[in-house]
Structure formats: structure tokens, C-alpha cells
Amino acid sequence: MGVVQGDQMVLNIGPQHPSTHGVLRLQVRTDGEIVSEIKPYIGYLHRCFEKHCENVTYEQVIPFTDRCDYIASMNNNFGYVVTMEELMEIKVPERVEYIRVIMAELNRIASHLLALGTYGLDVGAFTPFLYMFRDRERILDIFELTCGARLLYNYMWVGGVSHDLPKDFERICIGFLDYFEPKIKEYNDLLTHNKIFLERTADVGVLPPDVAISFGVSGPNLRGSGVKWDVRKDEPYSIYDRFEFEIPLGEGEFGTVGDSFDRYWVRVCEMKESIKIIRQAIKNLPDGDVFQTIPKKIRPPKGSIYRRTESPRGDLGYYIISDGSPKPFRVKMRSPAFTALSSLSEIAQGWMLSDVIAILGSLDIVLGEIDR
Amino acid sequence: MKKYFANIWGTITTLKTGMGITWRHMINIKKDNVTLQYPEERWPRPERDIGFEHEDYNVIRSRLHVDIDDCIGCLKCERACPVDCIKIDTIKAPTRGEDIPDIGHTGVTENGTNKALVVSRFTIDMSECCYCNLCVYPCPEECIYMVGGPNSPKHPIDYEFSEFNRKDLIYEFSKPLTSEQKSELMNPKPDAEA
Structure with missing residues (x-):
């Protein structure tokens, strides 16, 4: 922190603080209530994901990817298996692709619900949090029905998925979407258009597009700054090029483009887009065998590969080096929440201490993914 | 204004x-109202009809169980486990596929495989288990599974298996063997060979 002047104070927020969304320590230098410098300290949740991958086989990596971003495990599995299939040149059946897209988008909704709910909690709205968790529970029930697990699924495997869909999955899933769509209006009435919430978030913590790009921020945080970038559209992986959906962008409706409210609003709009994708995918869901292309032994050829996918937090990239053995030589994970957190010290300077909490919440970080 | x-x-x-x-x-x-008063009320578990042969695939993530009479000691589940919570030791059986009544060893599995090994130790540390279900699939005899699921008549599902002592979470599935019995198995008596 350097030299501290007489009327300044160095404060530690965390590591055990409900608003840091995990185990994160923020060292802030305050002048009265104004934050003049902010420095995040990470590493409390470090579990050696990348080093650990070198000691387990390729299929055993998947349960560990679950535990990186534990809010959106399906999307983490998705990124890894997409990369592995590209490396091994496996063409998975159509049904598997559709199942994966449905699951990933359902998980995106669940993740955004948690992000929005806890963001409301951070700025002092308790009720929306409970309502959003009530609906997230229904998505987790669908996952439990499909693969038996509620949080850490290990559902997508290299070359297929671990379980086929249950018989009446279409009915249950459409039932959930029909139930959920009107609820978004309820959230908007409760939280989004609330005057107190707007005052807390609009014009707070503006992340200009050029700063966002220079920090490598991606996902809803980048789109909140008005940059049109979505890996699903711009670099389509799996079968995302078949679906029609919009990329919501922050427009500065109540303040400047790229403020906390825009980041929040992009997430609300993304849930609607995810619903659209799921409806299209269920409509076209083909029949087929989901275990057909699962290889008996996973031994990719020598080489390396980097592929990125769009997780609810942004560009999630996997870099895998294979030396021809059943264990990976190196697995590197590019975590979107890490870059989002690195921009915090830039955008939170000069704001009040309570606004720092609001800005941090709007970045939607998951510490499990940052520390890995 | x-x-x-x-x-x-x-x-x-x-x-x-x-x-x-x-x-x-x-x-x-x-x-x-969505709140459940937990110990009195339970959330209903989803009715699983997964649309194909139910016996082959397990859709429940609960504690593991092993039908030790069917285990042939092939170590496939031990190798599949990403956290190494399954520990198996085996001793070569004196005669392949025959019962050894002294130690309660059955020679033939339910699927009709002759067992060449006596499983002297089969422990699963449930406090280490990460419930990834990876050990269930490679088993050739389908003897390791998560309780509930397709084997629910044999073992009803139980999510609440907390224990007061950590050691109680280490499940021992193999038949208990004394050290004399073990050494006898490892070094068969010369008169038995003759």
C-alpha cells in the first residue's frame, strides 16, 4: 500500500466477507469514505487445478473442471469436452450437441439468477434474492432428474454425455420455461426499476469499452460496456450457429454506458435469450444414441490446442497439450472472472466504500474460478 | 426543483x-410457499424414468456400495477414481473359481465369472468421495454402484449418512481376514499343493 498519510486508512475487506462472493481480500486505502486505491488479494481457494490435471487421466479432469466455476459447472464441462473433441477429431451425434446446448443454457440461466440475486443482496435488496433462488431450485431439479447431481454434474463426457435425457424431459423443460418467462417481469418490477437500486447502480463504476478491452474483460461485463462480442456468435462452437438469438448490449439507459446497471441489465436480457435458445433446441431435438462416440480409451494424438467457449462469465478457454499418453501434459484454463477482477482496481478508484461493494458485485466473480 | x-x-x-x-x-x-421444514418434511426426489435400460446406468449420486461377492478385484474402479478414495488389495486364490468357506469367499460371481483373486481389502473413504460416478461405469461385474438407483430394492437411497466419528465414513466392504488367514492364502501349505 505504500506510504499512508495521516488522514488515510488502510482497510481489509475480507477474506471472510459476505460481499466478496467467496474468499477474497480487498485491501483498500480510504480517505474518509472515498477509496483512493484498491488491491485485490487472491489465492485463498487455490487448489492446484492445472498441476493436478497433469496427474490424472483425461476423463478424470472433468470432475475438477466442475469445481472451478461451481455456479456454472455445465459450461465448464462444455468448454473442456469441446476442446478435447477438437483435439481427438471426434464428431459427436446431433442429439448430444443439442443436449449439451440445452444444459449449458439452463445452467447459464441458473448462474445469472444467482449473480443477480446476490447483487441485489449486495446493494440491500433481500426479497429478490429469495425469489431468484426459488426459481434456480427448479433448474437444479431438472439437472438432478437428468444426471443425479445438483451442483457438480460431471455430465458432459468426451464424445458424449453421461446420461440420456429422461423420457418426459421436453415437457418438464418447456413447463419450466413457461413458468420462468413471466417471472423475469417480476424481477424487473421488484429490483431493476426500483428507484433505490437505480440510484445505487446507475453511473457507478463505469467501465469504458477501451479499458474493458485492454484488460481482457469478456462476457456480460464486456457487453455491458457496449462491445458486441459473444463467442457463441462470433466464433461459433458446437452448434450455436444454428440458433437465432440476440446479443444484448449495455445502452446506458439510466446513466453512462458501461456502468454497474448496464452489466446487471445485460444479464437479465441474456436470460431471455437463453430461453429462446432452449426453446429452439427442444423443438429440433433429434433422436439418437448418446453413448455412440464415447471412446473406450482417451489417448489424443501429440499436439496442443486452445479453444474458447462462452461461459456465463465470459470467454472460458482451455489450452491442452498432449504428449500421446493417457494423461495430459498440460492443461491451462483461461478464466473470465480473473480478468474481470483485475479491472476492479481501475474502475473502483474514487468511489465510496459502499460503491466498491456494488461494483464488485456487478462484475459477478466466482473465486473458485479465479484461484483455480 | x-x-x-x-x-x-x-x-x-x-x-x-x-x-x-x-x-x-x-x-x-x-x-x-416453497419452504420445507426439513427434518419433518422432505423434498420429493424426482421420479426417474430415463427411457432406456435402467439397470445399466446409475442416475443417483449417493453413497457407494459394493456387492463384494461379485467383486473380482480387477482394480478398474480404483484406477477410475480421480481422488483415490477406493483402496483394494487382492491375494491370488489357491484355486480359481472355488469357494473358500473359512473366509466366506465365493468363487463364482452372479454373472458367472470365475474369480481368480481373493479381495482382502476393499475400503471406500466416503469423506473423500467426490460423487463423480466415474467408478460405476468401468466395473465389468456391475458390483459397485451408488445406492438407490437401479438397485433400490436392495439398498434404498439414503442421503443422510453423516457420522459422529470420521473413521465411520471409511466403509469396509471386504470380509474380515485375520493375519494368519492372509499368510495362509499367500503361502499355501505344501500338503495342500500335493
């Missing part, structure tokens, strides 16, 4: 909308 009153007006109206939703939920409490 105009903005000042507009702000107040906005606050009042949006608060009214929000409170309206909350009140509506409170009036419909019978219909909208």
Missing part, C-alpha cells in the same frame, strides 16, 4: 410496485 419531486415520485411508485408483489405472495402463501 422539478427533478427533486420527480425523484420522490419515482421512489414512491417503484416501492409500491415492489411491495405489491411481496404482498401478493404473502396473500397467496398457501400456493406460493
Whole structure:
């Protein structure tokens, strides 16, 4: 922190603080209530994901990817298996692709619900949090029905998925979407258009597009700054090029483009887009065998590969080096929440201490993914 | 001045909308109530009809169970486990596929495989298990599974298996063997060979 002047104070927020969304320590230098410098300290949740991958086989990596971003495990599995299939040149059946897209988008909704709910909690709205968790529970029930697990699924495997869909999955899933769509209006009435919430978030913590790009921020945080970038559209992986959906962008409706409210609003709009994708995918869901292309032994050829996918937090990239053995030589994970957190010290300077909490919440970080 | 009153007006109206939703939920409490009083009430587990041969695939993530009479000691589950919570030791059986009544060893599995090994140790540390289900699939005899699921008549599902002592979470599935019995198995007596 350097030299501290007489009327300044160095404060530690965390590591055990409900608003840091995990185990994160923020060292802030305050002048009265104004934050003049902010420095995040990470590493409390470090579990050696990348080093650990070198000691387990390729299929055993998947349960560990679950535990990186534990809010959106399906999307983490998705990124890894997409990369592995590209490396091994496996063409998975159509049904598997559709199942994966449905699951990933359902998980995106669940993740955004948690992000929005806890963001409301951070700025002092308790009720929306409970309502959003009530609906997230229904998505987790669908996952439990499909693969038996509620949080850490290990559902997508290299070359297929671990379980086929249950018989009446279409009915249950459409039932959930029909139930959920009107609820978004309820959230908007409760939280989004609330005057107190707007005052807390609009014009707070503006992340200009050029700063966002220079920090490598991606996902809803980048789109909140008005940059049109979505890996699903711009670099389509799996079968995302078949679906029609919009990329919501922050427009500065109540303040400047790229403020906390825009980041929040992009997430609300993304849930609607995810619903659209799921409806299209269920409509076209083909029949087929989901275990057909699962290889008996996973031994990719020598080489390396980097592929990125769009997780609810942004560009999630996997870099895998294979030396021809059943264990990976190196697995590197590019975590979107890490870059989002690195921009915090830039955008939170000069704001009040309570606004720092609001800005941090709007970045939607998951510490499990940052520390890995 | 105009903005000042507009702000107040906005606050009042949006608060009214929000409170309206909350009140509506409170009036419909019978219909909208989702809270369960846990020990008295349980969340119903989803009815699983997964649409194909049920016996082959396990859709439940609960504690593991091993039918030790069917285990041939092939170590496939031990190798599949990413956290190494399964530990298996085996001793070569004196004669392949024959019962050894002294130690309760059965020679033939339910699928009709002759066992060449005696499993002297089969422990699963459930406190280490990460419930990834990876050990269930490679088993050739389908003897390791998560309870509930396809084997629910044999072992009803049980999510609540907390223990007071950590050691009680290490499940021992193999038949208990004394050290004399072990050494006897490893070094068969010369008269038995003759």
C-alpha cells in the first residue's frame, strides 16, 4: 500500500466477507469514505487445478473442471469436452450437441439468477434474492432428474454425455420455461426499476469499452460496456450457429454506458435469450444414441490446442497439450472472472466504500474460478 | 426543483410496485410457499424414468456400495477414481473359481465369472468421495454402484449418512481376514499343493 498519510486508512475487506462472493481480500486505502486505491488479494481457494490435471487421466479432469466455476459447472464441462473433441477429431451425434446446448443454457440461466440475486443482496435488496433462488431450485431439479447431481454434474463426457435425457424431459423443460418467462417481469418490477437500486447502480463504476478491452474483460461485463462480442456468435462452437438469438448490449439507459446497471441489465436480457435458445433446441431435438462416440480409451494424438467457449462469465478457454499418453501434459484454463477482477482496481478508484461493494458485485466473480 | 419531486415520485411508485408483489405472495402463501421444514418434511426426489435400460446406468449420486461377492478385484474402479478414495488389495486364490468357506469367499460371481483373486481389502473413504460416478461405469461385474438407483430394492437411497466419528465414513466392504488367514492364502501349505 505504500506510504499512508495521516488522514488515510488502510482497510481489509475480507477474506471472510459476505460481499466478496467467496474468499477474497480487498485491501483498500480510504480517505474518509472515498477509496483512493484498491488491491485485490487472491489465492485463498487455490487448489492446484492445472498441476493436478497433469496427474490424472483425461476423463478424470472433468470432475475438477466442475469445481472451478461451481455456479456454472455445465459450461465448464462444455468448454473442456469441446476442446478435447477438437483435439481427438471426434464428431459427436446431433442429439448430444443439442443436449449439451440445452444444459449449458439452463445452467447459464441458473448462474445469472444467482449473480443477480446476490447483487441485489449486495446493494440491500433481500426479497429478490429469495425469489431468484426459488426459481434456480427448479433448474437444479431438472439437472438432478437428468444426471443425479445438483451442483457438480460431471455430465458432459468426451464424445458424449453421461446420461440420456429422461423420457418426459421436453415437457418438464418447456413447463419450466413457461413458468420462468413471466417471472423475469417480476424481477424487473421488484429490483431493476426500483428507484433505490437505480440510484445505487446507475453511473457507478463505469467501465469504458477501451479499458474493458485492454484488460481482457469478456462476457456480460464486456457487453455491458457496449462491445458486441459473444463467442457463441462470433466464433461459433458446437452448434450455436444454428440458433437465432440476440446479443444484448449495455445502452446506458439510466446513466453512462458501461456502468454497474448496464452489466446487471445485460444479464437479465441474456436470460431471455437463453430461453429462446432452449426453446429452439427442444423443438429440433433429434433422436439418437448418446453413448455412440464415447471412446473406450482417451489417448489424443501429440499436439496442443486452445479453444474458447462462452461461459456465463465470459470467454472460458482451455489450452491442452498432449504428449500421446493417457494423461495430459498440460492443461491451462483461461478464466473470465480473473480478468474481470483485475479491472476492479481501475474502475473502483474514487468511489465510496459502499460503491466498491456494488461494483464488485456487478462484475459477478466466482473465486473458485479465479484461484483455480 | 422539478427533478427533486420527480425523484420522490419515482421512489414512491417503484416501492409500491415492489411491495405489491411481496404482498401478493404473502396473500397467496398457501400456493406460493416453497419452504420445507426439513427434518419433518422432505423434498420429493424426482421420479426417474430415463427411457432406456435402467439397470445399466446409475442416475443417483449417493453413497457407494459394493456387492463384494461379485467383486473380482480387477482394480478398474480404483484406477477410475480421480481422488483415490477406493483402496483394494487382492491375494491370488489357491484355486480359481472355488469357494473358500473359512473366509466366506465365493468363487463364482452372479454373472458367472470365475474369480481368480481373493479381495482382502476393499475400503471406500466416503469423506473423500467426490460423487463423480466415474467408478460405476468401468466395473465389468456391475458390483459397485451408488445406492438407490437401479438397485433400490436392495439398498434404498439414503442421503443422510453423516457420522459422529470420521473413521465411520471409511466403509469396509471386504470380509474380515485375520493375519494368519492372509499368510495362509499367500503361502499355501505344501500338503495342500500335493
